[in-house]
Amino acid sequence: MFGSSEKVADGAGDLNEEVIVDRIYQAVIEQRLPPGTKLSESALCKAFNVGRMRIRRSLLLLASRNIVDLQSNRGAYVSSPTSAEAREVFEARRCIEPNVARAAVERATAADIETLEEHLGWESAAHRQGDRQQVIRLSGEFHVKLAEVARNHIMHRMVKELVTRTSLIIGLFGAPGTANCHDDEHADIISALKQRDQDQVAQIMTHHLQHIETQIDLTARRNAGVDLTNVFSDE
Amino acid sequence: MFGSSEKVADGAGDLNEEVIVDRIYQAVIEQRLPPGTKLSESALCKAFNVGRMRIRRSLLLLASRNIVDLQSNRGAYVSSPTSAEAREVFEARRCIEPNVARAAVERATAADIETLEEHLGWESAAHRQGDRQQVIRLSGEFHVKLAEVARNHIMHRMVKELVTRTSLIIGLFGAPGTANCHDDEHADIISALKQRDQDQVAQIMTHHLQHIETQIDLTARRNAGVDLTNVFSDE
DNA sequence: GCAATAAAAATTGTTGACAATCTTTGTTAA
DNA sequence: TTAACAAAGATTGTCAACAATTTTTATTGC
Numbered sequence: 001m002f003g004s005s006e007k008v009a010d011g012a013g014d015l016n017e018e019v020i021v022d023r024i025y026q027a028v029i030e031q032r033l034p035p036g037t038k039l040s041e042s043a044l045c046k047a048f049n050v051g052r053m054r055i056r057r058s059l060l061l062l063a064s065r066n067i068v069d070l071q072s073n074r075g076a077y078v079s080s081p082t083s084a085e086a087r088e089v090f091e092a093r094r095c096i097e098p099n100v101a102r103a104a105v106e107r108a109t110a111a112d113i114e115t116l117e118e119h120l121g122w123e124s125a126a127h128r129q130g131d132r133q134q135v136i137r138l139s140g141e142f143h144v145k146l147a148e149v150a151r152n153h154i155m156h157r158m159v160k161e162l163v164t165r166t167s168l169i170i171g172l173f174g175a176p177g178t179a180n181c182h183d184d185e186h187a188d189i190i191s192a193l194k195q196r197d198q199d200q201v202a203q204i205m206t207h208h209l210q211h212i213e214t215q216i217d218l219t220a221r222r223n224a225g226v227d228l229t230n231v232f233s234d235e
Numbered sequence: 236m237f238g239s240s241e242k243v244a245d246g247a248g249d250l251n252e253e254v255i256v257d258r259i260y261q262a263v264i265e266q267r268l269p270p271g272t273k274l275s276e277s278a279l280c281k282a283f284n285v286g287r288m289r290i291r292r293s294l295l296l297l298a299s300r301n302i303v304d305l306q307s308n309r310g311a312y313v314s315s316p317t318s319a320e321a322r323e324v325f326e327a328r329r330c331i332e333p334n335v336a337r338a339a340v341e342r343a344t345a346a347d348i349e350t351l352e353e354h355l356g357w358e359s360a361a362h363r364q365g366d367r368q369q370v371i372r373l374s375g376e377f378h379v380k381l382a383e384v385a386r387n388h389i390m391h392r393m394v395k396e397l398v399t400r401t402s403l404i405i406g407l408f409g410a411p412g413t414a415n416c417h418d419d420e421h422a423d424i425i426s427a428l429k430q431r432d433q434d435q436v437a438q439i440m441t442h443h444l445q446h447i448e449t450q451i452d453l454t455a456r457r458n459a460g461v462d463l464t465n466v467f468s469d470e
Numbered sequence: 471g472c473a474a475t476a477a478a479a480a481t482t483g484t485t486g487a488c489a490a491t492c493t494t495t496g497t498t499a500a
Numbered sequence: 501t502t503a504a505c506a507a508a509g510a511t512t513g514t515c516a517a518c519a520a521t522t523t524t525t526a527t528t529g530c
Binding site: 275277291308309310 | 511512
Binding site: 057060061064065066085088089091092095096099100103152153154155158162 | 292295296299300301320323324326327330331334335338387388389390393397
């Protein structure tokens with residue numbers, strides 16, 4: 001329940017940049033790291049129990065994905081997308097994800113579909129139990145997992161970045177308590193996937209993304225800051 | 236004509252990572268840095284006249300875009316895409332660039348079209364003069380400039396990365412002397428752009444990308460290495 | 471009490487030295 | 501001559517100390 005337990009928990013230790021970047025991605029997706037949160041080097045060093053260089057490299061990578069802003073001599077902050085940037089993110093998703101879904105139809109194995117259905121099960125379970133954080137995490141991850149099924153590393157990486165940024169956008173512009181997605185639309189996607197109907201999958205995805213975009217309002221801006229030590233504790 | 240002139244030329248100096256990354260992108264696009272070329276830190280330090288840290292950060296950024304491979308304890312090498320990766324790059328381009336072209340139709344100003352036509356002029360001039368390196372550079376850049384017209388930073392960045400990787404792929408798999416694109420197809424794109432016909436622009440782009448993909452053969456693999464000091468000299 | 475200023479603390483940026491690893495060179499023996 | 505091995509050299513990875521900047525705290529004057 002405290003940051004340093006990171007090291008204690010898996011004493012094997014020495015996480016590489018990829019792991020650190022991924023953990024921060026996760027934290028952003030789950031909205032445990034709201035936009036604007038300062039990511040100080042020393043705090044991250046303690047949280048992940050690694051040297052400062054490792055952290056700096058991780059922050060650079062996150063900045064190159066627009067997940068954090070690196071301000072000269074002032075430190076790293078979780079990115080706060082502007083409304084213009086938000087529009088770009090959604091446009092990019094509308095361009096890419098329907099095609100990702102198409103590719104997923106082409107390449108989905110029975111095991112893939114099973115995995116997605118299992119995921120959907122978790123999603124609706126979290127929804128029923130009112131576990132908001134899990135709902136957020138799982139609904140975002142659905143898109144990433146679908147991109148995995150598409151078996152294109154470039155697009156997978158892209159979707160991961162876009163989903164993460166969407167989480168930030170929803171955190172800033174969405175109505176409080178709004179999740180990323182409605183799981184029933186995810187169910188429709190899986191259903192079309194099983195029927196191997198590329199056009200329909202693409203169409204549902206397009207509509208789904210439009211739906212998400214509808215749920216946000218580009219005016220009000222919440223701010224927030226959290227304690228890093230707690231964010232990265234073992235749950 | 237030699238590396239250290241870099242500093243002498245613009246003594247203002249102190250290039251930041253963005254500039255260094257961009258210059259290496261350029262060099263890769265123009266195939267002055269063939270796949271497999273070792274990018275040793277000391278050589279780059281001399282070439283750009285910056286400290287090692289700056290170079291290491293730049294290499295990390297390039298690695299995160301799959302332009303260079305970072306091998307532990309062995310150094311950085313210009314990426315040598317496998318045939319599988321090549322397929323992923325082309326698939327990604329087919330997914331993204333037709334939509335980029337569509338967006339460009341939506342947002343192109345008269346000035347934008349003029350810029351593109353001017354660029355096309357340079358392209359055909361280079362083609363006529365048989366200046367292969369310029370042909371390569373300009374034909375790749377056309378796609379990047381089109382992405383600029385689309386006014387979406389995410390997609391612009393994406394196209395830049397994909398075009399650069401395509402240069403590597405052509406260098407490895409393409410017939411020797413093959414350029415990136417045929418400029419007449421670029422002319423068709425501009426023409427459709429002027430008519431504001433989104434569907435047609437997308438269709439031409441799709442066909443154009445297929446054409447590029449056709450020109451490569453996924454069997455033979457050339458190797459090469461060059462002298463860094465010459466590559467980054469002022470032309 | 472409040473604003474402005476100055477000192478102190480904390481944080482980030484950079485550099486250089488050292489350790490670890492790989493590569494090359496040279497030597498020896500089969 | 502070739503292969504295996506050892507030493508030397510070069511390159512990359514890491515760390516700790518220092519410099520530069522920002523943020524916080526304390527003080528002074530109004």
